[in-house]
Amino acid sequence: MPNFIKKMFFMGIFLIDVEGPFNPAYSQKYFCRVPGEIVDLFQNGKYMRVLSFEDKLALLSVRFLGKTVNPRLEVSCESLNQENMKMIEQKLRRVFNLNLDLQKFYEFAAKDEVLAPITSEIYGYRPPCFSSLFEALVCTIVGQQVNVRFALDVKSRIVRRYGQALTLNGKTYYGFPTPEALQSATATEMRKLRVSRQKTRYITGVANLFLEGTLDEEKVSRMIDEEALSFLMKIKGIGRWSSEYVLIRGFGRTSVVPAVGTGVRAAFSYFFKKERLAEDEVRTLAERWREYKGLAAFYLRFAYYKRKSNDG
DNA sequence: AGCCAGGTTTAAT
DNA sequence: ATTAAACATGGC
Numbered sequence: 618m619p620n621f622i623k624k625m626f627f628m629g630i631f632l633i634d635v636e637g638p639f640n641p642a643y644s645q646k647y648f649c650r651v652p653g654e655i656v657d658l659f660q661n662g663k664y665m666r667v668l669s670f671e672d673k674l675a676l677l678s679v680r681f682l683g684k685t686v687n688p689r690l691e692v693s694c695e696s697l698n699q700e701n702m703k704m705i706e707q708k709l710r711r712v713f714n715l716n717l718d719l720q721k722f723y724e725f726a727a728k729d730e731v732l733a734p735i736t737s738e739i740y741g742y743r744p745p746c747f748s749s750l751f752e753a754l755v756c757t758i759v760g761q762q763v764n765v766r767f768a769l770d771v772k773s774r775i776v777r778r779y780g781q782a783l784t785l786n787g788k789t790y791y792g793f794p795t796p797e798a799l800q801s802a803t804a805t806e807m808r809k810l811r812v813s814r815q816k817t818r819y820i821t822g823v824a825n826l827f828l829e830g831t832l833d834e835e836k837v838s839r840m841i842d843e844e845a846l847s848f849l850m851k852i853k854g855i856g857r858w859s860s861e862y863v864l865i866r867g868f869g870r871t872s873v874v875p876a877v878g879t880g881v882r883a884a885f886s887y888f889f890k891k892e893r894l895a896e897d898e899v900r901t902l903a904e905r906w907r908e909y910k911g912l913a914a915f916y917l918r919f920a921y922y923k924r925k926s927n928d929g
Numbered sequence: 930a931g932c933c934a935g936g937t938t939t940a941a942t
Numbered sequence: 943a944t945t946a947a948a949c950a951t952g953g954c
Contacts, residue, residue, distance in 0.1 A: 757935080764934040767952050813950050815938080856937050866935095878935045918935095934953085942945075 629697025632682075633690040633706050635715050640741030641681040641688070643919070644713055647745050650922075651769045655776055656752075656793055657712070657745070666748075667783050667792035668708060670701045674783045676790055677705060685741040714743035714869050722871075722909055731888055732906070732913055735920045744915040746869050750834045751827055752793045753867030754852075757859045758819045759812070767811075774810040775799075800824035819854025826852065842873055861911075871912035874903045881914050884921035 645664070648657040658665040664679040680691040690713075692705060710716050719741070726732035747753035759775070760768040779794035779802060800821055807817040826832035832852070837845050842864065849860040858877035864870040875881055876899040885902055886894050894902070903910040 758937095760934095761936040762934065762949085763936090763951065764953060766934090767950095768935075770952090808950095811951065815949050819937085854937065858936060862935070875935075879933080880935050932954095934951100936949105938948090940945105940947080942943100 628693060628695055629702075630691060630693045631697065631702055633692060633709065633715075635688045635690065636718070636720075637684075637686040637688050638719055638741035639688040639713070639715065639743055640685045640739075641713070643739060643742040644745050646923075647919070651766045653773055654769060655773045655791055656780075658790070665790065666712075667781070667790045668705065668748075669781065669792055669795075670704055674781055674792055675701075676783055676785055677709075679709065708748055711746050711869070712748050714746055717743055717869060717871065717912075719743065722912060725906075725909055726913070726916075729906070732916065735888075735916050739916065739920055739923065742916065742919055744866070744869070744912070744919070747867045748793065750832070750837060750863070750867055751796055751823070753863045754823045754855065754859075755794075755799065755820055757862050757866070758816055758823070758854050760862075761816070761859065771811050775807075775812070778806070778810060796824040796827035800828055816854070819852075822853050823855075838868060842870060845870075846873070865911045865915065871910075872908045873911040874900060874914045875911075876900045876903065876914075880918055880922075884914070884917040887921050888917050 641664075645659050645662075648654055649659055656666065662681070664677075664681075666677050667674055668677055669675070675694050675696065678693045680693075682689040682691055690709060692709065694701075694705060723736050726736045747756060755775070756768075756772055759771050763771075776791045776793060779798040780791035781795075781798075783790045783792070802817060802821055804814045804817050807820075808814070812820070823832070837848065840848060845864055846860050849855050849863055850857065855863070858875050861873045861875040862878065864873045865875060876896050882894055882896070882899055885899050886892055889902060891898075903914055906913040
C-alpha cells in the first residue's frame, strides 16, 4: 500500500443521547474557571480534548445540542470506528458526569430546605470528572495546599512539558501525560514548572504504581467507598482529602465528601450561616444527605462560588 | 506584610 | 495520640 494512503484521515461524527437535565454551560464555567486551561478546552462553545487510543492521538470536538432537559452531544473525531466510538462515548460520559441520575437527586433534594433552592439555581449542573484515575491523582496532588489558579497553571505547565502534542491546522493541542512520561520526571525539571520536590516524588510514585500494575482504574472502581478510600490513602502523597477528592472528581462517587477541603468548608459555612466550621462539623451536617452527600457538597460549593463571582 | 489557598508527611512531644 | 515544621508559590 502506498505510504500516503496511511496518512489519510476520515473525520467522523456521531451523536450521544443524554438523560437530562444537563447544562453544559456550567461544565464550561467550571473548566474555564481560570484562564490558560489546556486539557479540557472550550472554543466557540465547543469542547475539545486530546485522547489517545490504538497508540495514536486524536482530537475530539464536541458540540452541545438540544435543551437542558433533552440534551445531545455531537462528537467529531478523526478515524472513527466502532471500537473507539464506544471508548470516546464512555470518556465523555465520565468527563461530563452524564451517567449520574440527576432527576433522582432532585427528587431527593426537593425535600431539603437547604438543597432545594440551590438545585433550581444551578439546574442541570453536573460536576465534571477527570478522564482517568491517573489524571485525577496527579491533578489532586498538584492542587494540594495551593490556590486553584496556581495549581491549574502548574498542571498546564506539566501537560505542555510531558504531554503528547498534536498539531492540527497550525494549532497545537496536548493530551494529559501518561504514567510512562511522568515516571521519569526529574526534580530539577519539575522545579522549573514550580512543582515541589515532595510533590514530584508523589507524582512519580503514582506513575510507578500504574506502570507496575499495583494501581489500576478497574480495581479501584470495583471497590466500595470505604475500601477505595483506605486503598488510595496508602499511596504516598494521598491523604484523606485527596482520597475523597479523587473518588468524587475521578469517579463521580456522589457519597463521598472531601470535608477537609477549605472550599467545601467555606460553602457549608455560607449556607448554614455558621463561621469557621471544622472538618467533623461539615461531615455531621452532610450526613442528612446520605448517599448524595458528596454531590450535595459540590452543589453547595458551585452555588457558593457562583454567587460570590456574581457579587463582584 | 502576612495569612490563606482544593494538604501530606515526618519528626518531635 | 496530638502538635509542629517543612514543603513552595501566588493571590488578596
